[in-house]
Amino acid sequence: MFLKFLLRRLLYVIPMLLITTLIVFSLILLIPGDPVLAMLGDSATHEKVEELRRQLGLDQPVMLQYFHWLNNAIHGDLGRSIFTGQLVDEALMQTLFVTMQLVVVGMIFSIVGGLFFAITSIYFPNSWMDYVARFFGTLGTAIPNFLVAMVLIIFFSLKLNWVPATGFTSIVHEPVSFLQQIILPGFSLSLAGIAVITRHLRSSLMETMDADYVRTAYSKGVSRYQAIFKHSLQNAMLPVVTTIGLLFGTMLGATVVVETIFAIPGMGQLVVNAIGQRDFTIVQGVVLVMIVMVIVINFITDIVYALLDPRIEY
Amino acid sequence: MSFKTIFKRLMAERLAFISFIFLGILVIIALLAPYIVPYEPFKQDLTKVMSPPSTEHWLGTDGLGSDIFSQLLMGSQTAIKAALFAIMIPLFIGVPLGILSGYFGGIIDDIFMRIVDGIIAIPAIILALGITSALGVNLMNAMMAIGIIFTPQFARLARGQTLQVRSEPYVEAAKISGAGSVWIMVRHIIPNISPPIVVQASFNLSIAILIETTLSFLGMGAQQPEVSWGNLIQQGYSMIDMYPWMMVYPGIAILLTILAGNFLGDGLRVALDPKQRKS
Amino acid sequence: MNTETLLKVNHLKAYIPSSKGEIKPVNDISFSIKKGEIVALVGESGSGKSVSSLSIMGLNAGAIKYRPDSSILFEGQDLLKLKEKELRKIRGNDIAMIFQDPMSSLNPVHPIGRQIAESIVLHKKVSYKEAKKTALDLLNKVGIPDAERRLNDYPHQLSGGMRQRAMIAIALACNPKLLIADEPTTALDVTIQSQILNLLRDLQKEFGISILLITHDLGVVAETADRVLVMYCGQIVEEGTVEEIFENPQHPYTKGLMDSIPSLYGPSKEILDAIPGVVPNPLELPNGCNFVTRCAFATEKCYEVSPVLEKHSSGTRVSCWNPLTKEALSENDRESAVIVT
Numbered sequence: 047m048f049l050k051f052l053l054r055r056l057l058y059v060i061p062m063l064l065i066t067t068l069i070v071f072s073l074i075l076l077i078p079g080d081p082v083l084a085m086l087g088d089s090a091t092h093e094k095v096e097e098l099r100r101q102l103g104l105d106q107p108v109m110l111q112y113f114h115w116l117n118n119a120i121h122g123d124l125g126r127s128i129f130t131g132q133l134v135d136e137a138l139m140q141t142l143f144v145t146m147q148l149v150v151v152g153m154i155f156s157i158v159g160g161l162f163f164a165i166t167s168i169y170f171p172n173s174w175m176d177y178v179a180r181f182f183g184t185l186g187t188a189i190p191n192f193l194v195a196m197v198l199i200i201f202f203s204l205k206l207n208w209v210p211a212t213g214f215t216s217i218v219h220e221p222v223s224f225l226q227q228i229i230l231p232g233f234s235l236s237l238a239g240i241a242v243i244t245r246h247l248r249s250s251l252m253e254t255m256d257a258d259y260v261r262t263a264y265s266k267g268v269s270r271y272q273a274i275f276k277h278s279l280q281n282a283m284l285p286v287v288t289t290i291g292l293l294f295g296t297m298l299g300a301t302v303v304v305e306t307i308f309a310i311p312g313m314g315q316l317v318v319n320a321i322g323q324r325d326f327t328i329v330q331g332v333v334l335v336m337i338v339m340v341i342v343i344n345f346i347t348d349i350v351y352a353l354l355d356p357r358i359e360y
Numbered sequence: 361m362s363f364k365t366i367f368k369r370l371m372a373e374r375l376a377f378i379s380f381i382f383l384g385i386l387v388i389i390a391l392l393a394p395y396i397v398p399y400e401p402f403k404q405d406l407t408k409v410m411s412p413p414s415t416e417h418w419l420g421t422d423g424l425g426s427d428i429f430s431q432l433l434m435g436s437q438t439a440i441k442a443a444l445f446a447i448m449i450p451l452f453i454g455v456p457l458g459i460l461s462g463y464f465g466g467i468i469d470d471i472f473m474r475i476v477d478g479i480i481a482i483p484a485i486i487l488a489l490g491i492t493s494a495l496g497v498n499l500m501n502a503m504m505a506i507g508i509i510f511t512p513q514f515a516r517l518a519r520g521q522t523l524q525v526r527s528e529p530y531v532e533a534a535k536i537s538g539a540g541s542v543w544i545m546v547r548h549i550i551p552n553i554s555p556p557i558v559v560q561a562s563f564n565l566s567i568a569i570l571i572e573t574t575l576s577f578l579g580m581g582a583q584q585p586e587v588s589w590g591n592l593i594q595q596g597y598s599m600i601d602m603y604p605w606m607m608v609y610p611g612i613a614i615l616l617t618i619l620a621g622n623f624l625g626d627g628l629r630v631a632l633d634p635k636q637r638k639s
Numbered sequence: 640m641n642t643e644t645l646l647k648v649n650h651l652k653a654y655i656p657s658s659k660g661e662i663k664p665v666n667d668i669s670f671s672i673k674k675g676e677i678v679a680l681v682g683e684s685g686s687g688k689s690v691s692s693l694s695i696m697g698l699n700a701g702a703i704k705y706r707p708d709s710s711i712l713f714e715g716q717d718l719l720k721l722k723e724k725e726l727r728k729i730r731g732n733d734i735a736m737i738f739q740d741p742m743s744s745l746n747p748v749h750p751i752g753r754q755i756a757e758s759i760v761l762h763k764k765v766s767y768k769e770a771k772k773t774a775l776d777l778l779n780k781v782g783i784p785d786a787e788r789r790l791n792d793y794p795h796q797l798s799g800g801m802r803q804r805a806m807i808a809i810a811l812a813c814n815p816k817l818l819i820a821d822e823p824t825t826a827l828d829v830t831i832q833s834q835i836l837n838l839l840r841d842l843q844k845e846f847g848i849s850i851l852l853i854t855h856d857l858g859v860v861a862e863t864a865d866r867v868l869v870m871y872c873g874q875i876v877e878e879g880t881v882e883e884i885f886e887n888p889q890h891p892y893t894k895g896l897m898d899s900i901p902s903l904y905g906p907s908k909e910i911l912d913a914i915p916g917v918v919p920n921p922l923e924l925p926n927g928c929n930f931v932t933r934c935a936f937a938t939e940k941c942y943e944v945s946p947v948l949e950k951h952s953s954g955t956r957v958s959c960w961n962p963l964t965k966e967a968l969s970e971n972d973r974e975s976a977v978i979v980t
Contacts, residue, residue: 062481065474259744
């Protein structure tokens with residue numbers, strides 16, 4: 047039963063992947079004039095231009111180009127960097143794990159922070175905790191994350207000197223310095239996430255706390271604490287699960303900013319540098335990987351939702 | 361509800377009222393910026409490099425002696441321009457497509473919605489970077505990219521709303537009495553789906569400014585002589601330990617503008633909701 | 640029947656302070672429930688019957704306050720004076736409640752068995768596993784077929800009637816002494832309604848529980864209750880046994896409620912008589928009797944002085960200056976019909 051449900055969901059993912067990959071691919075069509083010349087600059091030699099044209103398959107019809115590109119992409123061949131000549135998939139493999147570590151930390155911060163603020167705000171209505179949560183929920187989405195990042199660096203690195211301002215160590219190499227270095231970028235990445243989860247979960251909890259089944263729970267003699275954690279929260283989390291899934295995409299996008307500021311050698315930094323160097327194959331590769339990740343996460347979100355809500359038949 | 365009552369209800373919301381005034385002033389400043397700036401935003405004065413706020417330079421000067429206050433004013437123009445331009449694309453392309461798709465349904469609708477789902481799956485900043493890198497890095501292309509990112513969101517919203525309105529009894533009645541599709545869309549669908557779209561648009565003004573400043577901060581948006589608050593922060597950041605005020609002001613400007621946009625959106629949602637009545 | 644009093648409500652006055660004046664959802668009501676008795680509290684929505692029942696459970700919204708002279712004595716203990724923690728020990732244990740809409744009143748993400756067992760674990764010193772066994776017995780008792788399997792079912796997998804049976808099983812989990820049933824059949828199909836009422840009556844006989852049945856439906860009352868309290872605008876306007884009330888309703892409001900039930904067995908009526916007018920705004924109650932604006936028999940006195948609940952010659956206690964008599968009924972029928980049309 048569940049397997050069938052998984053398969054059905056997977057079938058839905060395939061057209062999604064086709065469409066998004068087509069979008070990624072067609073980015074190249076947006077380049078005004080001759081894309082090869084645009085990438086290499088006017089000073090490129092004729093041979094070099096022709097070579098890149100062949101490499102990108104630009105001498106073929108567009109749809110054919112797409113399928114050719116897709117076929118290669120499925121086999122892990124995304125071409126070579128125009129600027130450095132490095133294999134694109136190699137560059138992606140080096141950076142993907144770094145970015146994943148950052149995003150996972152950001153996600154953990156967001157969920158833990160969001161749950162904490164939303165629940166305390168509901169548990170102590172109209173207390174200062176409630177006001178802090180509401181203030182945070184409003185402000186968190188209004189501050190661009192590059193601003194958060196800088197304010198954090200100013201206070202915790204430059205003034206207090208508690209943690210380094212930039213740099214990154216992988217968790218598998220040195221967990222301690224990983225933690226030291228990931229705190230600020232992780233928090234910059236998660237501020238908006240904390241705010242979004244706080245707001246959504248708070249309003250969702252307010253609704254479920256008034257629900258008939260919570261009144262039933264009280265009539266059984268449960269405490270307020272039990273009413274929230276055993277009856278209200280699981281129901282309130284359902285819509286929030288979808289929000290958390292969507293947040294992942296936003297966060298992946300935000301790594302571009304955060305990695306640049308904190309000098310973290312991940313995919314975000316890779317793509318920013320690549321744009322600066324007009325290294326279009328790298329840009330395409332990063333965008334592709336990020337989209338595939340988002341689609342996979344959406345898929346997982348669907349499954350988690352179905353597992354949490356017994357009303358969904360699978 | 362007439363426009364007047366909606367406006368009255370909007371103004372009754374305190375935060376929305378303040379935000380409305382704030383944004384109004386900001387638009388005026390943006391319009392007048394080229395005429396009221398005390399200095400040319402990038403005029404260098406190497407005798408006054410990095411001066412702190414003074415009566416001469418209200419917010420101090422940057423590393424080349426340019427007046428930060430003037431840059432800030434010009435930055436407001438960029439922000440407002442980017443936000444308005446970016447919102448036009450989804451309103452004039454996304455919404456009509458969404459209405460048509462929702463109204464006629466069928467296989468075209470299915471395909472259309474799949475494409476929309478696909479674009480929405482791409483993280484906004486990433487798509488914006490991809491588009492600007494393809495089109496070329498400048499403010500105009502950044503605004504275009506933001507507009508393209510918004511388009512599927514509005515198409516989806518308009519489609520969903522259209523589906524709802526289409527099955528309302530009064531639309532059925534109009535159909536039975538022989539009204540044509542165009543008539544129904546213009547007379548019934550558009551007026552009835554506009555409130556949620558207006559609310560969404562006001563939120564997206566904030567998001568547009570957020571993305572514009574982010575792109576500019578990364579150097580993928582406004583290029584000199586265009587000024588964006590994002591650029592200013594980026595410049596300020598490079599001298600953060602010595603001259604922190606350089607990024608404080610544009611930071612506050614961004615924060616307030618986005619907050620105002622969000623509050624206005626919240627207020628509009630209340631004001632346009634016929635069910636919600638404020639005592 | 641046992642004559643020992645289980646619950647005694649004395650001068651219950653609940654009010655909500657508001658900027659436009661005080662709202663009094665319950666304005667000085669007193670009644671008692673004996674052990675093993677089924678008492679029906681009847682009234683339209685807004686009459687204060689739900690607030691009264693939630694006062695007993697201590698589950699009214701925080702905005703609702705009680706006057707200091709109000710008391711709700713349950714086995715001699717004043718529930719209004721108890722601390723939240725002490726109340727929690729009584730809720731679900733000594734006093735249990737079932738609600739109107741079993742779909743929304745059951746937690747959609749927990750299996751039925753778990754929801755029953757929760758009550759037991761909360762109040763009895765038993766393991767969750769043992770509680771599950773009791774839950775199984777309870778499901779059998781309330782007539783849910785294939786109980787073993789149903790234990791792990793979620794509410795949405797049950798039919799409406801089964802859900803309400805499950806709800807009753809939750810309420811019975813700790814053998815309560817008092818069961819408050821708030822419109823237990825309103826959300827159900829007509830055919831299911833009487834099954835649930837039968838179940839309630841059977842359980843009452845088997846366990847000797849007292850039941851406070853809250854309803855707007857006199858049909859439900861006739862089928863189930865021993866004694867009836869009729870509420871209007873936060874006050875009890877008539878009180879008597881089911882026989883007394885049905886044979887000889889003395890308050891014009893009770894009579895009006897009676898006339899608005901379609902009769903299955905009696906001579907069929909062409910039109911059902913509705914009570915004219917609407918329940919008055921709780922902030923603008925009339926000076927004298929609350930029912931005066933809708934009463935066909937109102938005299939000058941009714942507009943000036945509020946009547947009090949007192950025993951009248953023909954049996955019931957009624958709060959009316961001009962209580963109806965048996966002889967007058969047939970005559971008055973014509974009169975009220977004129978007012979309706």
